Amino acid sequence: MKQLPDNAGFLPRDRSWHPDALTPAYKTSVTRSPQKALLSFPGGLGEQSGPDFGHDMLGPLDNDLILNFAKTGEMALGPRIIVRGRVIDQHGRPVPNCLIEIWQANAGGRYRHKNEGYQAPLDPNFGGCGRTITDGDGAYEFRTVTPGPYPWPNGMVDWRPAHIHFSLIGHAFSQRLITQMYFEGDPMILQCPIVGSIDHKEAIESLIATLNMAEAVPMDARVYTFDIVLRGRRQTFFENRWEGL
Amino acid sequence: MSSKQKLLPETPSQTAGPYVHIGCTPNFAEMAGMYDEDLGASMKKGPVKGEEITIIGHVFDGTGKVLQDAMVEIWQADADGAVASGDPNFTGWGRSAVDMETGQFRFDTVKPGKVPYLDGQPQAPHVTIWVVARGINVGLHTRLYFEDEDEANAADPILSKIEHKSRIPTLMAKKQEDRTYLFNIHLQGEHETIFFDM
Numbered sequence: 001m002k003q004l005p006d007n008a009g010f011l012p013r014d015r016s017w018h019p020d021a022l023t024p025a026y027k028t029s030v031t032r033s034p035q036k037a038l039l040s041f042p043g044g045l046g047e048q049s050g051p052d053f054g055h056d057m058l059g060p061l062d063n064d065l066i067l068n069f070a071k072t073g074e075m076a077l078g079p080r081i082i083v084r085g086r087v088i089d090q091h092g093r094p095v096p097n098c099l100i101e102i103w104q105a106n107a108g109g110r111y112r113h114k115n116e117g118y119q120a121p122l123d124p125n126f127g128g129c130g131r132t133i134t135d136g137d138g139a140y141e142f143r144t145v146t147p148g149p150y151p152w153p154n155g156m157v158d159w160r161p162a163h164i165h166f167s168l169i170g171h172a173f174s175q176r177l178i179t180q181m182y183f184e185g186d187p188m189i190l191q192c193p194i195v196g197s198i199d200h201k202e203a204i205e206s207l208i209a210t211l212n213m214a215e216a217v218p219m220d221a222r223v224y225t226f227d228i229v230l231r232g233r234r235q236t237f238f239e240n241r242w243e244g245l
Numbered sequence: 246m247s248s249k250q251k252l253l254p255e256t257p258s259q260t261a262g263p264y265v266h267i268g269c270t271p272n273f274a275e276m277a278g279m280y281d282e283d284l285g286a287s288m289k290k291g292p293v294k295g296e297e298i299t300i301i302g303h304v305f306d307g308t309g310k311v312l313q314d315a316m317v318e319i320w321q322a323d324a325d326g327a328v329a330s331g332d333p334n335f336t337g338w339g340r341s342a343v344d345m346e347t348g349q350f351r352f353d354t355v356k357p358g359k360v361p362y363l364d365g366q367p368q369a370p371h372v373t374i375w376v377v378a379r380g381i382n383v384g385l386h387t388r389l390y391f392e393d394e395d396e397a398n399a400a401d402p403i404l405s406k407i408e409h410k411s412r413i414p415t416l417m418a419k420k421q422e423d424r425t426y427l428f429n430i431h432l433q434g435e436h437e438t439i440f441f442d443m
C-alpha cells in the first residue's frame with residue numbers, strides 16, 4: 001500500500017463528545033440507531049470538499065425571522081433577540097462562507113409544520129426559518145424572537161427547552177453538522193432527553209448561548225452569543241512546525 | 246506532540262428532529278416563497294455532460310418501517326471525476342426531504358466519474374451520502390456505489406478494505422429501468438447499511 005499524504009483530510013471525530021447513536025431515554029433513537037461499528041477511513045476528495053454558497057444567493061431578510069414571513073408592516077410576536085457568533089474550526093481558525101440554516105418554534109412553542117401536534121397557536125407573522133452565510137471572520141448573526149419551550153411525545157411529560165436548530169455546511173462534507181442552540185439559565189435544559197444524549201457536561205455547555213447584555217440594542221433586542229466549532233483539517237508537518245505547535 | 250490538547254472540541258451534534266424541513270426545505274414544508282427554490286432541489290442548472298441518472302430510495306428503521314421524516318443529502322463528482330465540478334451547470338450537491346407519505350427520496354443527477362483516492366488510486370464511481378432524521382443523534386455518512394461497475398468496484402481502495410464482504414451489497418445501488426438506480430438505506434437490522442466515520 002502506498003503512503004497516504006501527510007495532510008490526509010480531517011481530524012478524527014471525537015465520538016465520545018457527540019451523543020451515542022443509541023440513547024434509549026430518547027425513544028426514537030432505539031430503532032433508528034445503527035448497531036454495527038462505523039467504518040473508519042480517511043475521507044476521499046469527496047468527503048474533503050463540499051458545495052460552495054455565495055453571499056449573493058441570500059435575500060435581504062433571510063436572517064431576519066421577525067420580518068421574513070411577516071405581512072407588510074407587521075412583525076413576529078415575542079421577545080426580540082439577536083443571535084450572533086463565529087464559526088471556527090478546531091484550530092481556532094475562522095470558517096468563512098459557511099452556510100447556516102436555522103429553524104425554530106414561535107414564541108409560544110409552536111412550529112409551522114404539518115406534523116406539529118402542540119395546541120399553542122401559530123403566529124401568522126412567523127415562519128421560523130432563516131439562513132445566513134459567515135463573513136471572512138466566520139462571523140454570523142440573525143434576528144428572531146425567543147422560541148417557546150414545547151411538550152413532545154417521548155416520556156409522559158417531556159418538554160423541550162427553548163432551542164434553535166442549526167444546520168451548518170462548511171468547507172467539506174466531513175464537517176457537515178446539525179445541532180441545537182439552548183439559552184443560558186433555562187431550567188429545562190438538563191431535564192431534556194435529547195440534551196441528555198450528550199454525556200459530557202462541558203459538551204452540553206458548549207450548546208448553551210450566553211446572554212450578552214453589553215451588546216443589547218436599547219428598546220429593541222437582547223443579544224445571545226453562540227460560537228460553533230467545526231472539524232479541523234489535519235495539519236501537515238510543516239504547518240505544525242511553522243506555528244510552533 | 247501535544248497538539249491534541251490545544252485543539253478545540255467540535256460542537257456536538259443534536260438530532261435534526263421532525264421539523265428539519267422548516268429550515269432546510271421550506272418550500273417542501275409548505276412555506277412557498279420563503280426562498281425561490283429549496284437548496285439542493287436541482288443539481289443541474291442546464292445541460293450537463295455525462296449519463297443522466299435518477300437515484301431513488303427509502304430509509305428504513307430497525308423494524309423495517311420506512312421513515313417519513315428523513316432528509317438525505319448527496320455530494321459527488323461530475324462525469325469527468327472532478328469534485329467541486331468546474332461545470333457551472335452542475336452543482337454536485339443535492340438535498341432531498343423524503344416524501345411525507347411514501348418516504349421516497351430522489352435525485353436527478355449524472356453518473357459520477359472516477360475520483361482518485363488520497364494515494365492516487367482511482368476510486369470506483371460513487372456518491373457520498375449523509376442522512377439525518379428525528380431519532381438520529383449524529384448525521385450518518387455512507388457511500389453509494391453502482392452495482393453495474395463490477396470492475397471498478399473490485400479495484401476500489403475502500404471497498405477492497407472492508408472486512409465483512411457480506412455487507413458490501415448494502416452500498417450498491419441497483420439499476421432499474423429508465424436510467425434509475427435504487428439505493429435503500431437501512432439504519433439498523435440484518436441489512437444495516439455500512440456507515441462511515443470519515
Ligand SMILES: [Fe+3]
Nearest residue numbers: 160163165262
Ligand atoms: Fe425543535
